[in-house]
Amino acid sequence: MRKTGYYFIAVIFLFIKINSLDACSMYKLTLHGKTYVGCNEDAWRTTPRLWFESKNENTKYGAAFTGSRYDGANGFAPQSGMNEVGLSFSRLASYTPRRKAQAHRKSILNPTKFLKQVLHSCRTVEEVNALMSQYDRTIFLEDVFIYIDKSGKYLVVEPYSTQLGQKPTYVLSNFCPSITSPKDALKLQRYRKGLEVLKIQQDTSLRFLQSLSDSMHVCRTKIGDGTLLTSIWNLNEGKFHLFFYHDYSHCQTFDLKEELRKGDHIKSIQKLFPENLEFEKLGRYFTTKNSRWLMWTLSFLSIFFFCSSTYFIFRVLFKKHEQKYMSLLLSFLGFSIAFYAFLLCTHQAIFYFEAPYVDKFSRWVSLTAYLPNILACLILPLIYLNYGVFKAKSWNLFPRNLFLLNNVMYMILLCFFFYWELFWF
Numbered sequence: 001m002r003k004t005g006y007y008f009i010a011v012i013f014l015f016i017k018i019n020s021l022d023a024c025s026m027y028k029l030t031l032h033g034k035t036y037v038g039c040n041e042d043a044w045r046t047t048p049r050l051w052f053e054s055k056n057e058n059t060k061y062g063a064a065f066t067g068s069r070y071d072g073a074n075g076f077a078p079q080s081g082m083n084e085v086g087l088s089f090s091r092l093a094s095y096t097p098r099r100k101a102q103a104h105r106k107s108i109l110n111p112t113k114f115l116k117q118v119l120h121s122c123r124t125v126e127e128v129n130a131l132m133s134q135y136d137r138t139i140f141l142e143d144v145f146i147y148i149d150k151s152g153k154y155l156v157v158e159p160y161s162t163q164l165g166q167k168p169t170y171v172l173s174n175f176c177p178s179i180t181s182p183k184d185a186l187k188l189q190r191y192r193k194g195l196e197v198l199k200i201q202q203d204t205s206l207r208f209l210q211s212l213s214d215s216m217h218v219c220r221t222k223i224g225d226g227t228l229l230t231s232i233w234n235l236n237e238g239k240f241h242l243f244f245y246h247d248y249s250h251c252q253t254f255d256l257k258e259e260l261r262k263g264d265h266i267k268s269i270q271k272l273f274p275e276n277l278e279f280e281k282l283g284r285y286f287t288t289k290n291s292r293w294l295m296w297t298l299s300f301l302s303i304f305f306f307c308s309s310t311y312f313i314f315r316v317l318f319k320k321h322e323q324k325y326m327s328l329l330l331s332f333l334g335f336s337i338a339f340y341a342f343l344l345c346t347h348q349a350i351f352y353f354e355a356p357y358v359d360k361f362s363r364w365v366s367l368t369a370y371l372p373n374i375l376a377c378l379i380l381p382l383i384y385l386n387y388g389v390f391k392a393k394s395w396n397l398f399p400r401n402l403f404l405l406n407n408v409m410y411m412i413l414l415c416f417f418f419y420w421e422l423f424w425f
Contacts, residue, residue, distance in 0.1 A: 024039070024040055024041050024042050024043075024079070024090070024091070024092045024093060024173070024174065025039075025040045025042070025092070025171070025172070025173040025174075025190040025191060025194065025216045026038060026039045026040065026080075026090040026092065026146060026171070026172050026173075027169070027170065027171045027172075027194050027198065027212060027213075027216070028146075028148045028152070028154055028169065028170045029168070029169050029198070029202060029204065029209070029212075030152030030168045030169075031168065031202055031203070031204050032204060033236070034204055034234070034235075034236045034237075035086075035148060035149075035150050035151070035152045035235045035236060036204060036209055036232060036233065036234055036235070037082075037088045037090065037148050037232070037233040037235065038209055038212060038213045038216075038230065038231070038232045038233075039066075039079070039080040039090040039230070039231045039232075039233075040190070040213060040216055040217055040218070040227045040229075040230050041066065041067075041068065041079045041080065041227065041228050041229045041230075041231075042217075042218045042226055042227050042228065043068050043069075043228045044225055044228075044282070044287075044289070044290075044348065044352060045068040045069060045228065045290075046068075046270075046279070046282060046283045046290070047068050047069075047070060047076075047268075048066070048067075048068045048228050048229045048244070048268075048269040048270060049066065049067055049068065049076045049266055049267065049268060049269060050064065050065070050066050050242065050254075050266070050267045050269050050272075051064070051065055051075070051076065051264075051265065051266035051267065052064050052065075052256075052259045052260055052262070052263075052264060052265055052266075053065070053116065053120070053264050054260050054263055054264055055084075055120065055260075059117075059120035059121060060120060060121055060123075061083040061084050061085055061087075061119065061120055061121070061123070062083065062084045062120075062256075062260040063081055063082065063083040063084065063116070063119040063120060063256075064081055064082055064083075064240065064254070064256050064259065064260075065078040065079075065080070065081035065116065065119075066078070066079055066080050066081065066229055066231050066242075066269070067079040067080075068228060068229070071112045074110060074112040074113060075112070075266075076112075076266075077111070077112045077115070078091065078112070078115050078116060078119075079091050079229075080231050080233075081119055082119070082233045082235065082238075082240060082256065083119040083120065083122075084238060084256055084257060084260060085123045085150075086149060086150030086235040086236060086238065087119060087122055087123060087124065087125070087128070087147060087148070087149045087150075087235075088147070088148050088149075088233045088235055089115075089118065089119060089145055089146065089147045089148075090145070090146050090172075091115070091143055091144075091145055092143065092144050092145075092146075092172060092173060092174055093142060093143065093174050094142065094143060094144040094158075094174050094175055094176050095141065095142055095176075096141050096142075096144075096158060096159045096160065096176055096179065097179075098138065098141060099160055105134060105135055105136040106134055106135045106136065107135070107136055107139075108135050108136065108137065108139050108140075111139055111140065114135075115145075118131060118132075118147075122147075123149070124149045124151070124153070125147050125148065125149050125153045125154060125155035125164065126153075126164075128147045128155050128157070129155050129162055129164065132155075132157055132162060133162070137157070137158075137159045137160070138159050138160075140159050141159050143159075144156065144157070144158050144172070144174075144175070144176050144177075145157040146170075146172055148235065149235065150235035150236045151166075152166055152168065153165070153166045154166070154170055156172070156177055156178075158176045158177075158178055158179075159176075160178075161178045163177060163178065168202075169198045169202065171191055171194040171195050171198065172191070173185070173188045173190055173191035173194075174188060174191075175188065175191075190216045190217075190218065191216075193215045193216050194212065194215065194216045196215075197211070197212050197215050198212070206232070206241065206251075209232050210232070210241075210243070210248050210251070211248075213230045213232060213243065213248070214246075214248045217230065217246045217248075218246070219246050219278075220352055220353065220354075221354060222352055222353065222354050222421065223278075223281055223282060223285055223352065224278035224281060224282070225278075225282050225285075225352050226246055227245070227246040228244075228245060229242065229243070229244060229245070229269060230242070230243040230244075230246070230248070231243075238255065238256040238257055239253060239254065239255050239256065240253070240254055240256065241253050241254075242254070242269065242272070244269055244270060244272070244273040244276060244279070245270075245273075245276045245278060245279040245282075246278075247273070247276055250273050250274060252272050252273065285351075287348065287351040287420070288344055288345050288348075288351075289348045289351075295345060298341045298344050298345050298416075299341075299345055301337075301338075301341045301409055301412075301413060302338045302339075302341035302342045302345065303338075304338075304409060305334040305335070305337050305338035305341065305406075305409070306334070306335065306338040308330070308334050308402060308405075308406055309330065309331045309332075309333075309334030309335045309338065310331075311399075311402065312327040312328075312330045312331040312334065312399075312402075313327070313328075313331040315327045315399065316328055316331065326385055326389070326403075327399075329382075330403065330406060333374075333375070333378065334406065336368070336371055337371060337375065337410070337413065339368065340368045340371045341413070343365060343368055347359075347365065350369075350420075350422070351420055354421075355369060355372070355421060355422050355423060355424040356369035356370060356424045357369040357422075369422075369424070370424075372414070372417040372422040372423050372424075373423055373424060373425055375410060375413065375414060375417075376414060376417075376423060379407070379410055379411065379414060382406075382407055382410065383407055385403075386400075386403050386404055386407055389403060390404075
């Protein structure tokens with residue numbers, strides 16, 4: 001019964017978190033004595049990087065990493081990678097409900113350095129398992145990792161458990177296998193497609209692996225965003241292939257040992273490929289997550305409308321005046337828009353999915369997708385009512401001007417909504 005509860009909670013958070021985090025996928029294929037690993041990083045970031053870290057006095061093995069999230073002094077956080085002895089890993093967004101803390105285990109103080117250190121110090125998945133068992137991994141509640149060595153064995157690492165396996169094929173996406181039923185996992189299209197392709201055919205040619213990665217990639221219709229980077233790792237030969245922004249007509253191939261001889265270095269992945277118009281469009285698309293001034297503006301508007309609505313509701317309750325319906329309208333609309341502005345600061349997916357945005361497990365969030373249309377329909381009547389209040393002087397100076405300021409802010413928001421294509425008519 002308790003495990004069933006974990007299933008339920010995990011599935012709910014699976015879809016909620018995928019909307020706010022990166023959604024990724026991977027596969028591994030062992031055939032004819034060789035093991036290949038394909039990774040799709042699905043992200044809205046515009047800073048994909050490939051970097052190489054040679055071994056030194058503190059590490060056993062050199063390694064290559066890909067990633068796009070800058071982590072300050074730690075450099076870029078690794079999303080996938082491979083070391084010089086054929087151990088690879090992939091990081092996927094997921095969610096695990098918090099449980100009781102893991103006692104008598106070391107704390108992970110620096111997640112980025114820790115993930116790099118695993119590839120720098122381990123040769124096999126058994127060694128990774130031994131290392132992981134020493135640490136409290138609750139810092140990775142929103143991640144699931146998979147490590148594969150060149151023998152074809154793999155290790156799924158979750159915050160509270162690990163699972164070793166050695167099936168010839170394996171596919172993983174944004175869920176923790178230990179708490180997600182196969183039926184629920186199949187709801188993820190990219191995961192389901194990977195399974196279907198491998199069920200029909202298995203091949204180790206680059207053309208097949210490329211098509212397999214292609215079948216699992218994401219490209220959303222609104223602005224063409226989706227899979228930022230695809231990597232295909234040949235664990236036995238120490239070579240790998242990169243494809244940029246779900247364009248599988250251009251490929252860059254690297255030999256890990258040759259690159260490590262050059263010492264530590266980093267490459268901007270977009271500069272390795274021809275101009276990609278969809279990626280350029282993504283780079284010019286501003287949201288609250290990639291533009292600080294937009295984040296501050298929407299945060300201010302959310303606070304402003306909340307305070308303004310509070311004032312108007314107090315006028316209804318404690319002031320004797322005519323036209324209370326206008327104060328009620330301004331209060332109700334203001335609270336609704338304040339909540340929606342807050343969502344625009346916290347729910348990145350709203351900017352990228354087509355309107356009306358649907359959150360599978362939050363009816364309230366889904367209902368807010370209609371607010372841009374409602375506001376567009378109300379703005380002219382609001383301006384007319386505001387004009388009437390000024391002309392008749394039926395309100396005091398402060399509420400009249402606050403009404404005017406509300407309308408100005410609403411028009412600013414409508415411009416943002418138009419830019420983000422949040423209207424659905």
